[in-house]
Amino acid sequence: MEPERAQRFSFAGKAGATPLRIARSDGVWLYTDEGQQILDASGGAIVVNIGHGRREVAEAYAREAERVAYALPPFATESRVRLVEHLIDAWLPRGLTRVGFTSGGSESVDAALRITRAHFHCKGEPERWKVIGRDLSYHGTTLATLAVGGHTKRRAGFEPWLADLPKAPACYCYRCPLGKSLPECRTACVDEIEAEILRADPRTVAAVIAEPIGGSTAGALLPPDDYWPRLREICTRHGVLLIADEVMTGFGRTGKRFAVDHWGVTPDILIGGKGLTGGYAPMGGIFASEAVVAPIVERGLEVMFFTYSAHPASCAAAHKVLEILEREQLVERAALQGEKLGKRLGRLLAHPNVGDVRGRGLLWGVELVADKATRAPFPAATGLTAKVVAAGIAHGVFVYPGGVDPARDVITFGPPFTISDHELELAVDRFARALDSALERARR
Ligand SMILES: Cc1ncc(COP(=O)(O)O)c(C=O)c1O
Helix, strand or coil: CCCCHHHHHHCCCCCCCCCCCEEEEECCEEEECCEEEEEEEEHHHHCCHHHHCCCCHHHHHHHHHHHHCCCCCCCCCCCHHHHHHHHHCCCCCCEEEEEEEEEEEEHHHHHHHHHHHHHHHCCCCCCCEEEECCCCCCCCCHHHHHHHHHHHHHHCCCHHHHCCHHHHHHHHHHHHHCCCCCCCCCCCHHHHHHHHHHHCHHHEEEEEECCCCCCCCCCCCCCCHHHHHHHHHHHHCCEEEEECCCCCCCCCCCCCCCCCHHHHCCCCCCEEEEHHHHCCCCEEEEEEEEHHHHHHHHHHCCCCCCCCCCCHHHHHHHHHHHHHHHHHHHHHHHHHHHHHHHHHHHHHHHHCCCCEEEEEECEEEECCCCCCCCCCCCEEEEEEHHHHHHHHHHHHHEEEEECCCCCCEEEEECCCCCCCCHHHHHHHHHHHHHHHHHHHHHHC
């Protein structure tokens, strides 16, 4: 593919910049059309949980596409019913037995917000509409999902269209927004969510939405162990729904089926995406309890679908992906390889500009700083993250850029669960070299 052709069809990004031209992918590897081999240390946008190049998933997709090209989402297809049963029987936290599908993460969060509102409306509590989110979070890029999210960069410019919804501080221990530290803080950041509910007037609050472990916004923000159990208790006490956004963390990414499983918490609504099909088909899912859906069903209210909701071939692909995760025990492998990745990345803490390394399973964030003693970030104008990612590609590794002030420069790792020990070593070595070369460029 000629660079000019690749350039012409992009409506985003720097004028004249040529996108990376990927010809094929296999395992943890991306191959450009110029023959360069790049280790995909973030599985794209932390998506490709089972690795690239799985023929059996492509075949399952093709078979179903041939059998049923498309069915209206309210209709049932064999591939959808089989997937729903599979999810309820073997994957979802107990109690989540209502399943809906969309084409991706943002659509799923958006649908979950509408289901939340419909729930309270049908239950006779129409005054409950506020959804409390957190700073340094991401829940998608539709207008409703941007509104509940705390990703200031992605919200920028769209504010006039975004509902003004309350936000609680993130659990960001490296730079605690409350100026405290563990364990003396007693996880005060979760109390801040309750304070926000009280400030907003609990009778008007419908839900709290949070990522169990933060994604790439601030780089795998890991909560203290009592955070989610306490959040569950707070929401229950105030009659507020708890929505766990597991678009990035779900389907094994953090070493458990879902990240909430680390703490034995069942949310009222759980949202999945990415890993559900591992990148082989565009799909997201909304998983809710009977109690959430019952009032809506009783009132006979239809929650509008998206045209591609529960697309038959996507359902077939997802079912095959789950089978592979089980057959190859890949969730357990994510936990195992994740520990090794965490150890290797942990060694980078000796580097003068690596401020923090955090994560769980195969989701890790590396925060870069100009001064480790003060934790001061590099000037925004340095654009360090973008330089590191570009240098990574030049060194043969792709790492995912993130970072929103005050977590300005953050790199996220989220490789396929199939990654070997040798590939892990390569990923971290190449990243370390890329970091040095980016720093050298930044100083020029
Ligand atoms: C936690 C979370 N929610 C929602 C989304 C949005 O998903 P999508 O990009 O598939 O619309 C993402 C994407 O990164 C995410 O990480």
